[in-house]
Amino acid sequence: MKRLELVGKSDVRAREPVPIGDGLVARARAVAEAMFATDEGPPPPKRLDWLEKELRGFLGHAGSSARFVFGASVYAVTLLGPLVSGRLGGFASLDLEARKHVLERVEKSFLSTPLLGVKAILCILYFEHPDAARFIGANGACLT
Amino acid sequence: MIPVQSGRDHTERLELSCDVVVVGSGASGAVVACTMAEAGYDVLVLEEGPFVPYTDYGAMRPSESLRYTWRGAAVTVAYGLGDTPHINMTMGRVVGGSSVLTGGVCFRVPPSILHRWRTERGIAEMTEEELEPYYQEVETAVHVEEVPEEMRSRSTKLFVLGAARRGIEMRPMKRNTEGCNGCGRCNFGCPHGAKLSVDLTYLPRAAHHGARILADCLVDRVTMKGDRAVGVTGRLLNGKHGKPGSEVVVHARRVVLAAGAAFTPLLLKRSGVHGVSGQVGKNVTVHPGFRTIALFDDKVEGWKGAMQSAYGDVHDPEGLTLTSLFIPPAVLAATMPGVGPELMRRAQNVPYLALFGGIIHDEGGGRVWPGLGREPILTYRMARHDRALIPALVRIMGEAFFAVGAKEIYIPVLGAPPLDADAFRAFPFETVKARDIECSSQHPLGSCRMGKTREHSVVDPLGKVWDTRELYVVDGSIVPTSLGVNPQLTIMTLATRIAHRLRETPLAS
Numbered sequence: 001m002k003r004l005e006l007v008g009k010s011d012v013r014a015r016e017p018v019p020i021g022d023g024l025v026a027r028a029r030a031v032a033e034a035m036f037a038t039d040e041g042p043p044p045p046k047r048l049d050w051l052e053k054e055l056r057g058f059l060g061h062a063g064s065s066a067r068f069v070f071g072a073s074v075y076a077v078t079l080l081g082p083l084v085s086g087r088l089g090g091f092a093s094l095d096l097e098a099r100k101h102v103l104e105r106v107e108k109s110f111l112s113t114p115l116l117g118v119k120a121i122l123c124i125l126y127f128e129h130p131d132a133a134r135f136i137g138a139n140g141a142c143l144t
Numbered sequence: 145m146i147p148v149q150s151g152r153d154h155t156e157r158l159e160l161s162c163d164v165v166v167v168g169s170g171a172s173g174a175v176v177a178c179t180m181a182e183a184g185y186d187v188l189v190l191e192e193g194p195f196v197p198y199t200d201y202g203a204m205r206p207s208e209s210l211r212y213t214w215r216g217a218a219v220t221v222a223y224g225l226g227d228t229p230h231i232n233m234t235m236g237r238v239v240g241g242s243s244v245l246t247g248g249v250c251f252r253v254p255p256s257i258l259h260r261w262r263t264e265r266g267i268a269e270m271t272e273e274e275l276e277p278y279y280q281e282v283e284t285a286v287h288v289e290e291v292p293e294e295m296r297s298r299s300t301k302l303f304v305l306g307a308a309r310r311g312i313e314m315r316p317m318k319r320n321t322e323g324c325n326g327c328g329r330c331n332f333g334c335p336h337g338a339k340l341s342v343d344l345t346y347l348p349r350a351a352h353h354g355a356r357i358l359a360d361c362l363v364d365r366v367t368m369k370g371d372r373a374v375g376v377t378g379r380l381l382n383g384k385h386g387k388p389g390s391e392v393v394v395h396a397r398r399v400v401l402a403a404g405a406a407f408t409p410l411l412l413k414r415s416g417v418h419g420v421s422g423q424v425g426k427n428v429t430v431h432p433g434f435r436t437i438a439l440f441d442d443k444v445e446g447w448k449g450a451m452q453s454a455y456g457d458v459h460d461p462e463g464l465t466l467t468s469l470f471i472p473p474a475v476l477a478a479t480m481p482g483v484g485p486e487l488m489r490r491a492q493n494v495p496y497l498a499l500f501g502g503i504i505h506d507e508g509g510g511r512v513w514p515g516l517g518r519e520p521i522l523t524y525r526m527a528r529h530d531r532a533l534i535p536a537l538v539r540i541m542g543e544a545f546f547a548v549g550a551k552e553i554y555i556p557v558l559g560a561p562p563l564d565a566d567a568f569r570a571f572p573f574e575t576v577k578a579r580d581i582e583c584s585s586q587h588p589l590g591s592c593r594m595g596k597t598r599e600h601s602v603v604d605p606l607g608k609v610w611d612t613r614e615l616y617v618v619d620g621s622i623v624p625t626s627l628g629v630n631p632q633l634t635i636m637t638l639a640t641r642i643a644h645r646l647r648e649t650p651l652a653s
Contacts, residue, residue: 003337004239004348005145005197008153010360012194012212013204015152018385037484058207060385062217065519069219103483112558112580113230117219123478127491128205135488137495138447138473 017060024071025052027078030092032122034099036132042096047129054125070121073114081106081115146351148195148239151360151380151392158380158392162188162356163651165376165396167363167411169193170241171632172619172639173402174342174350175282179643181353185651188356188394189347190378192403193237195359196244198344202335206472209332213238214245222430222510222522222585227531229583231432231524235404239359240343242404243632246586247330247452247469248319248339250288251629252279252637254460265624266596267605278640282633286320286340295326297449299498300468302440304454306544307466314456314466320633328447328470362388362518366399366415366615372652373399373615388518397651398614402639405588405621406520409512412592412602412609412617419610423602427593428510429626430524430585431503434537435469437479437554438498438545439562445495446470457629463505463530464537465628470499479582481559490562497554498545502537503587505628506530512591522588526578534581535573542568556582587631592621607642614652618642 029052033042042048059067078091085105087098094102106115126132151158164180166173169191181187196213204212211217215237222231236242253275261270282288293316296304304314324338337344351357363378375395383389401408409425418424447470456466470476473494480490509525542553542563552562555571558580563571595601598610601624607616618639620631627634 002146002348002352003197004148004195004343004351004357006195006359007147007149010150010152010194012196013200013208016385035483036488038488039485054207058211058217061211062219063215063519064517065515066216066219069216069221100484107481107483107559110579116558116582119483120475120478121219123491124207124210124472124474127474127477128207133473136473136477136491 015061017057018067020056020059024074025055027074027092028055028118028122030099031074031077031103031118032126034096034103035119035122036126037096037100047131050129051122051126058121058125069117073117076111076114077106077118080111084109084111146348148357148359150195151358152382152386154380154382154390157390160188160392161395162186163396164188164398164400165190165394166400166402167376168241168402168404168619169239169342169347169357170236170402170404170619171243171342171636173241173400174346175636175639176400176402176618176643176646177355178346178350179640180647181350181355183647185647186354187350188358188396189350190361190363190376190394191239191357191359192362192381193239193359195239196333198334198337201333204332206329206332206474213333216519222524224578225523225525227578228524228526229578229581231430232584233430233522233588234584234586235406235588239357240341240347242586243341244333244343245331246630246632248321249452249630250283250318250320250633253627253634254629257625257627261624267594267624269605275637275641278637278644279633281640282636286345287322288318288320288633289322290316290318291450291453295324295450296453297328297446297470298444299446299470299500300449300454302444302498302548303468303500303544306547307456309547310544312456312458312466312540312544314454317453317455317468319452324450326449328449328451329472330451360386361392363403363411364414366411366417368415368417371611372613375399398646399616401617402619404619405591406512406522408617408619408621409591410514410520413514417609417612417615419602420598421600421602421610423593423600425512425591427508427590428512428522428524428588429506429508429590430510431587431626432506432526432530433501433503433584433586434534434556434582435499435501436538436541436545436556437476438550439493439552439554440496440498440550443495444498446498447473459540460505460628462536463533463628464502464540465505466500466502466541469501479554481554481561498550500541500544502541504530504533504537506626508590508626510588531578538573558582589620589623589626589631592617593624594622595624606645616642616646
């Protein structure tokens with residue numbers, strides 16, 4: 001049997017994503033910087049730039065419902081998270097150690113579900129970077 | 145070449161006519177489209193998602209597959225009510241539907257379920273003998289075969305050995321594959337064309353016999369003329385950034401809904417088809433699924449091998465089915481608790497992790513509600529009996545892994561640290577709040593269930609919506625109860641049975 005083929009030019013990967021607000025991306029980046037910090041410090045800025053670009057592409061194609069859920073989760077974690085851990089001030093303005101502390105507390109609080117949503121998407125994207133994939137020992141040709 | 149058109153390539157209002165319009169190109173819609181087209185009917189298939197040739201899947205990372213082919217990039221939730229976890233509900237949104245994204249697992253309806261359909265739901269014709277020829281037809285068309293033991297991943301082999309030591313017999317799964325090399329990325333579209341999803345089987349056959357397939361086309365409602373369906377209306381997704389744009393109007397002599405359990409009930413409601421039963425959008429079952437991850441001293445690299453290859457139904461009488469699976473390393477890393485250095489240290493253990501899953505044969509309690517936009521809202525209230533099974537399921541899986549030397553178990557509880565054997569056995573699962581339990585589902589069923597009477601069901605045993613003419617539902621929403629096993633094959637079989645009747649039923653003039 002012959003395969004289906006598309007008539008026209010609507011290659012799904014060439015489609016333009018919906019623009020994502022800079023505020024949301026900045027908050028997600030602040031979370032990612034703390035989330036993926038190692039004992040040596042935060043991830044390289046270039047890795048976070050890559051993550052930011054991927055996040056825009058991911059959310060831009062994900063549909064309005066997914067954007068809403070992710071956005072609401074990021075705002076919940078970054079606005080309420082500092083309060084849960086007894087800190088004042090915006091999440092992004094906290095230093096790295098303080099942000100890690102906030103996320104640790106959030107993971108054990110009533111905000112654990114929104115954090116799971118944020119963490120899942122950031123992790124899936126972050127660990128697809130070739131260097132990050134190598135870091136976790138992912139060498140399967142098909143899955144990485 | 146067998147052409148698929150995209151709504152994005154049209155710039156103006158589109159008006160089409162056909163004998164049969166099929167809304168949705170997934171497992172059930174493709175079967176009906178193929179059967180009707182081969183019988184000589186003029187068939188039009190409308191699909192909200194894009195068309196992605198299978199050769200493109202190998203070039204996509206999992207996150208790219210998620211964003212382009214999964215509904216809402218898999219960020220889709222059934223909100224738990226009461227003592228129920230929130231459930232990550234995943235569905236396909238692509239030509240071929242969820243069949244493109246499943247592990248390809250094929251089960252027939254367990255006889256006990258058919259018995260229940262006959263005795264509790266009154267559908268006397270649901271016998272193994274009645275369904276046998278339709279099962280055979282589908283199994284031949286999509287090449288259902290047993291997964292050989294040598295194709296099992298080490299993750300699955302470890303679990304199967306551990307289960308055997310605990311007295312649990314595991315069996316080989318069957319999948320719709322041919323020439324599978326066990327690269328383990330079935331959930332993100334088979335890059336080798338080895339998983340025979342409907343975009344590689346039924347849809348090309350349908351198109352070969354003249355069926356037209358239009359992707360990127362969102363159907364809003366069924367056009368009703370009195371009690372008779374005469375077409376559908378919707379929008380081509382040709383607006384800015386793929387938003388609904390030009391109007392599409394389809395005149396059809398028969399309308400077949402195959403939009404899935406989350407969308408078909410909304411389509412009916414939007415079209416003013418509520419039925420007298422009040423059951424549209426209710427009775428949703430989901431097979432709540434839970435995973436257990438085990439850390440070993442030696443490398444497991446569970447992504448090498450068939451993604452799904454073995455199952456255990458020894459606990460079926462209690463309502464549990466054990467099922468092998470694996471997920472990409474990046475997704476597996478996302479399940480590790482902790483943040484910062486703690487998360488990163490655990491993520492480095494990914495090659496040493498094994499994974500197994502289990503589903504609960506649930507009693508229902510799900511409901512589809514209209515959302516503010518075009519997406520539905522799903523809620524789910526777990527039955528008390530089902531809720532009580534979660535700790536039992538996690539314990540069964542954990543003990544099987546410990547029986548083969550697992551060092552630690554990661555339980556599906558948010559923020560919970562890994563547990564060694566002593567800590568695992570002492571862990572108070574029963575006191576964990578439902579909100580803290582990770583749960584996922586790929587099998588929404590039953591939102592337009594079939595039955596014998598209009599007072600208790602949405603469609604009759606041949607998929608016809610009660611008290612309408614020329615309006616049929618064929619997708620997973622008609623399945624009367626949960627199955628306890630992966631539903632793809634059953635959905636296709638029920639659709640085949642309906643399609644055989646439809647092709648012999650003259651169209652309305």
